[in-house]
Structure formats: structure tokens, C-alpha cells
Amino acid sequence: MSDEAVQIIARGPRTVAEAAAEAIENNLATEAVTFSILEEDEERDVWRIDAFPNDPDERAAAVEILKGYPELRTVVEKLADADWLAMALSGLPPVRAGRFFVYGAHDKGLAPASTVNLRIEAGAAFGTGHHGTTVGCLQAFHDLLKAQRFERVLDVGCGTGVLAIAAARTGSRIAVGTDIDAPSVRIANENAALNQCDARFVHASGLNDQKVRAEGPYDLVFANILAPPLVALSQDIKLALKPGGIAILSGLLRTQERRVLAAYMSKGFRLVRRLHRDAWATLVLKRA
Structure with a gap:
């Protein structure tokens, strides 16, 4: 997969996933890797890490860290040659947090009249509200x-x-x-x-x-x-x-x-x- 864009997905129990996520965050070799951690299946205690390395070195470092947690099932998937960030954002639903309603251009018509509506376009920056x-x-x-x-x-x-x-x-x-x-x-x-x-x-x-x-x-x-x-x-x-x-x-x-x-x-x-x-x-x- 050399220089191809990839997504690393790891699934496992919450305590293990949290420990692995903290290891990715605290390692100098992976400090620039964008990742998320969320609950995927409450009944089975399955939590999921999605990591998006920027280059082969970060990919190798992240995979090596995750190998240290054998209870996690880790896969590396190729991302299609496309503006995958824009594609991902286009599929994100608007987010409601208290009085705030955060949405992208694709959901402009869904903004309620009773909320503080924030149109946020991410580009390469972090913080869409999701x-x-x-x-x-x-x-x-x-x-x-x-x-x-x-x-x-x-x-x-x-x-x-x-x-x-x-x-x-x-x-x-x-x-x-x-x-x-x-x-x-x-x-x-x-x-x-x-x-x-x-x-x-x-x-x-x-x-x-x-x-x-x-x-x-x-x-x-x-x-x-x-x-x-x-x-x-x-x-x-x-x-x-x-x-x-x-x-x-x-x-x-x-x-x-x-x-x-x-x-x-x-x-x-x-x-x-x-x-x-x-x-x-x-x-x-x-x-x-």
C-alpha cells in the first residue's frame, strides 16, 4: 500500500480500546495521526478506533502500537483515490448540542429556526461539531x-x-x-x-x-x-x-x-x- 491513503480500524473491549487510543495519542511517531474512538456495540462491549495516518511511517507506527493490544482486531483498508474527507463530510448529519445546531453546506435547508445555527466547513481543519x-x-x-x-x-x-x-x-x-x-x-x-x-x-x-x-x-x-x-x-x-x-x-x-x-x-x-x-x-x- 506504499503511499496510498489508508484507514486503520481496530475493534475490541472498551478498556483495551481506550488504552490503545491513549498510546497512539502519546507516541511521538503518531501524534499527528487523526483518530476517533467510539462505542460500536454496547451489548457486546465493542469499541472502535478509526485512525487516518498521513504517511507510511505514521501508518507503520500506528499498526505497531495496535499490535501491542492482542484483544483488538485491527485491519488496514485502502481509501479510494478521491476527496475522501469531502465525501465523509457530505454524509455527516447535522449535530445538535444544546441551543447549537452545527451543519455543513449539504444540510443548509435543515437548520431549525429555534436554534443558534452554525454553518461549519472543515476543509483540512478539525472541528465540524461531530x-x-x-x-x-x-x-x-x-x-x-x-x-x-x-x-x-x-x-x-x-x-x-x-x-x-x-x-x-x-x-x-x-x-x-x-x-x-x-x-x-x-x-x-x-x-x-x-x-x-x-x-x-x-x-x-x-x-x-x-x-x-x-x-x-x-x-x-x-x-x-x-x-x-x-x-x-x-x-x-x-x-x-x-x-x-x-x-x-x-x-x-x-x-x-x-x-x-x-x-x-x-x-x-x-x-x-x-x-x-x-x-x-x-x-x-x-x-x-
Whole structure:
């Protein structure tokens, strides 16, 4: 299969699948591999990992990791020579998370009149609203909005920009997103224009970038990234927030909750709420 695009599929018990997914996420050789983990058959306790390596080296590394879990049934399938990302997105249904309805161009006519409708086109960026982490962030934000509004919002690792756009569409005066990936920033700004909102996205390598600090301190920070950078950024996220500000963290597996939570509690945060969707976790924290 040399340079052909492939999909790696692994099935097995939840505990084994979660451990394998964490191993893929934490291995330097596979840190850029896009993957998902979800429950496929509740009665039989079958969970499924879908991984999409970018090159042969990542494919070999991911397969080698999965071989270390013999209870998983792993197959590698060739992807057809086509824009498989666009094809996959065209088949995705719209997503409802609280007051938010996330949809693509193919479902424009399905948007209800009673929801905050967010048209999100992914391109090469992460965050269409279908992933458990993005849904968790939107649901957590919806619930927080029942009691308060957030004037200044920052989205760390913005991907498609869906979270900052959701904030701008629900009254946040300042909604800034940042990403280390320049194409994601371009896509996020295009999505902001599609949604006719004032969310702004910048290419920056960290929260100390002047383009990020200029609008702070923030009332709320989204960080839907991965567990290791969430831990590494705990102090920077604290400094980006006002005292009493809220952090909504996701991109972590349930098995990684304790490590991420410990890092933030050591900085004076307290846990407000946790949400689970499939194997993924979302944490809502409040800065002291």
C-alpha cells in the first residue's frame, strides 16, 4: 500500500480500546495521526478506533502500537483515490448540542429556526461539531449560558473556529481563536464570514503572542486540543483568564482526566463539571 491513503480500524473491549487510543495519542511517531474512538456495540462491549495516518511511517507506527493490544482486531483498508474527507463530510448529519445546531453546506435547508445555527466547513481543519470533544464543549457552553454571559472568549487550538463562532453568535463582544496551523486559521476566518459574525482568528504559537494577549484577560477560554498540551498550557491558560474565569477543556480521553485535572487544580482551578461522550471527556473549571 506504499503511499496510498489508508484507514486503520481496530475493534475490541472498551478498556483495551481506550488504552490503545491513549498510546497512539502519546507516541511521538503518531501524534499527528487523526483518530476517533467510539462505542460500536454496547451489548457486546465493542469499541472502535478509526485512525487516518498521513504517511507510511505514521501508518507503520500506528499498526505497531495496535499490535501491542492482542484483544483488538485491527485491519488496514485502502481509501479510494478521491476527496475522501469531502465525501465523509457530505454524509455527516447535522449535530445538535444544546441551543447549537452545527451543519455543513449539504444540510443548509435543515437548520431549525429555534436554534443558534452554525454553518461549519472543515476543509483540512478539525472541528465540524461531530467529534465528541467538540460536542462536549458546545454542550458545556450552552449550559453555562443559562446563568451568565461571557464578554471576552478565547479559543485555543481553534481548528474550524466553531467554538469561538458559537461564542460570537451568542453575544460575546470579543471572540478570538488561535491555532499553530495556518490553514486552520484561514478556514476558521472563512467560517466566521459564512456565519456573519465578528469572531477573529490568528496564527500564533502560544498564548503569550501579542495578538492573543491584546484582547485579554478573558472571561472564558476554550481549549479543545490534546492532553499533553493541555497540561503544558495550564499556567498560560490561568494567566489568560480573569480571576473567576471559566476554562472549558477537551480533547482528552476519560483515562487522562486525572492527569489534566491535577495540573489545573495545582494552579488554583476548581472543577465545576465534567461531561463524557463516548471515550472523550470535557472538563469545566473555574479559576480562583
